[in-house]
Amino acid sequence: MSNRETKTDVILIGAGIMSATLGTLLKELVPDWEITVFEKLSKSGEESSNEWNNAGTGHAALCELNYTVEKPDGSVDISKAIKINEQFQVSMQFWSYLVSSKMIHNPQDFIMPLPHMSMVQGEQNVTFLKKRFEAMSNNPLFQGMEFSDDPGKLMEWIPLIMQNRPSNEPIAATKIDSGTDVNFGALTRILFDHLKSKNVDINYKHSVNDIKRTSDGLWELKVRNLDSGNVERHTAKFVFIGGGGGSLHLLQKSGIPEGKHIGGFPVSGIFMVCNNPEVVAQHHAKVYGKAKVGAPPMSVPHLDTRFIDNKKSLLFGPFAGFSPKFLKTGSMFDLVTSVKPDNLVTMLSAGAKNMSLTKYLIEQVMLSKEKRMEELREFIPNAKSEDWDLVVAGQRVQVIKDTEAGGKGTLQFGTEVISAADGSIAALLGASPGASTAVHVMLEVIKKCFPQHMKEWEPKIKEMIPSYGVSLMENPELLHEIHTSTAEMLGLSKKELVYS
C-alpha cells in the first residue's frame, strides 16, 4: 500500500477533450495554480474524444437537420441551430488564440475545411429543406448556404451519392463551404502535450475510485495506480469530473445533492469505414440525412469525408445500438450500478417511457452487415459490401432526469454541467453537441465554479474569445471579423488539401 499523498489546487479527472480544454483555459487564466490530472487509460483522448470514436463534425448546425424543427404552423424554428453555431464560434476563437500564441503549431493537425451538407429525399422532405434553407440563409451566421434540387447541380456537389440513383424521387440538398472536420483526438493530445510543458502533473493508468469531502472543505480522491495496484490519496480545492461516460458514477460518489435523481442511458455507436481509395476519392463533404422514425437524434445517418492518420477517409453512420457499458472500456455492470435509491424512480420512469427506444437500439445491435449496407445504399446506391468494414465507435451516456416539461425520468440529449452550490466540484454529463462546444461548456464550468474571479479574468477571456458575452448574430460586423480571422488563423481559407 503506497502512501503517495498530494495536495493541489485543481484535479481534473479524465484526459478527454473536456479536461484538456478546462486545463488549458485555467492555465491561461491563472498560470500559477497547480493542476493534477488522473486518467485510467495509458494515453489521452482514447475514449469518446478519440478520432475513431466520434464523427469529427465541427457542430456548427450547418447540416444537422435535428437542430431545426418544423413548427405546427409550418415555419422552421432555427433557434437551436443559432445557439449551437454561436457556441462553435467560441471554440473556433479559442483554437485560433492557441495557434496565434504558438501553443498549437499546425492547425491542420486537427482541423480541416470541409463542406457541410444536408440531403433529403421525397417531396415533403424537399419542401422542409427549402423552408429551412430560407430561414437560415437570411441569418448572418449561416451566410453562404446554397440550396439545390437540380440533379445536375447535385451531381457536381455529391457525385458518389448521385451516380446510379433512380431519378423517380425528388431529392434536394443544402451546401455550405465553411464547415469543418475536427480530429478531436489529435486536439486532445496536442492540448495535453501543452499542459505537460506547463508542468501540469498528468498521471496515466490512475483510476479514480472514490471522492469524499474532507472536514476542511477540500475534496479527497482515492486513486488506484493501475501499474502498482497501490491506492493513493490526493486532495484538491477544486475537482472537475471529466470522465465522459464515467462521470455519473464519480458524481454519485461525491454525494453532492445536485448529483441526486440523475441517471444515465448508454447509447453505443458503429461506423462503416470505406477501404476502397477510389470510392473515398469521389466524395468531399459531410452529408447529413434525416433520422429514421423512432431513431434517437444522435443516430442521424451521415456520409463523411474524414481526415484521420494523415489520410482522407470515408465513414458512414453512426448506427446507434445498446450496450450497458458507460465507456467503451467500461464494465457490463455500469448501467446496473448507476441505479441508486435516489434515482431509482427516475430510472424506472425513463425505462417505462423509452421502451420503444430500447427496442430500437437492441434491434440496431442485431443488424447484419448486409442490412447496414442497405442503409448505406440510400446514400451510395451502388455501394459494394467488400468496400466497407465496421468499426465500433464510442459510448454516449445520455442524461436522465426529472423535468417540469417531461416529468419523471426524461431522457435528455444535450450536455449538462452539474456543480456543487459552493463551486468546489463540477461534472460534465451527456454528449451532444459534445466536443465541438467544449470551450463554451468549460467556460460555463468556470463561470459557475469561480464567480468570485470572473471580473478579474474577464479581460483575458475576451482576449482569447473576442465575442465572449456578445451575440454574434446581432453583431454582423464582429461576426465577419471573427469568421475572417479564425479561417485565416486555422488555415481554413486554403482551398488545397494537404492529404491525399
Ligand SMILES: Cc1cc2nc3c(=O)[nH]c(=O)nc-3n(C[C@H](O)[C@H](O)[C@H](O)COP(=O)(O)OP(=O)(O)OC[C@H]3O[C@@H](n4cnc5c(N)ncnc54)[C@H](O)[C@@H]3O)c2cc1C
Ligand atoms: C459515436 C459518437 C459520435 C460523436 N460525434 C461527435 C461529433 O461529430 N462532433 C462532436 O463535437 N462530438 C461528437 N461526439 C461527442 C464527443 O465525442 C464527446 O462529447 C466528447 O469526446 C466527450 O469528451 P470528454 O472529455 O467528456 O470524455 P472522453 O473523451 O470520453 O474522456 C473521458 C476520459 O475519462 C477517463 N475516465 C473515466 N472514468 C475515469 C476514472 N474513474 N478515473 C480516471 N479516468 C477516468 C476515460 O478513460 C476517458 O479517457 C460523438 C460521440 C460519439 C460516441
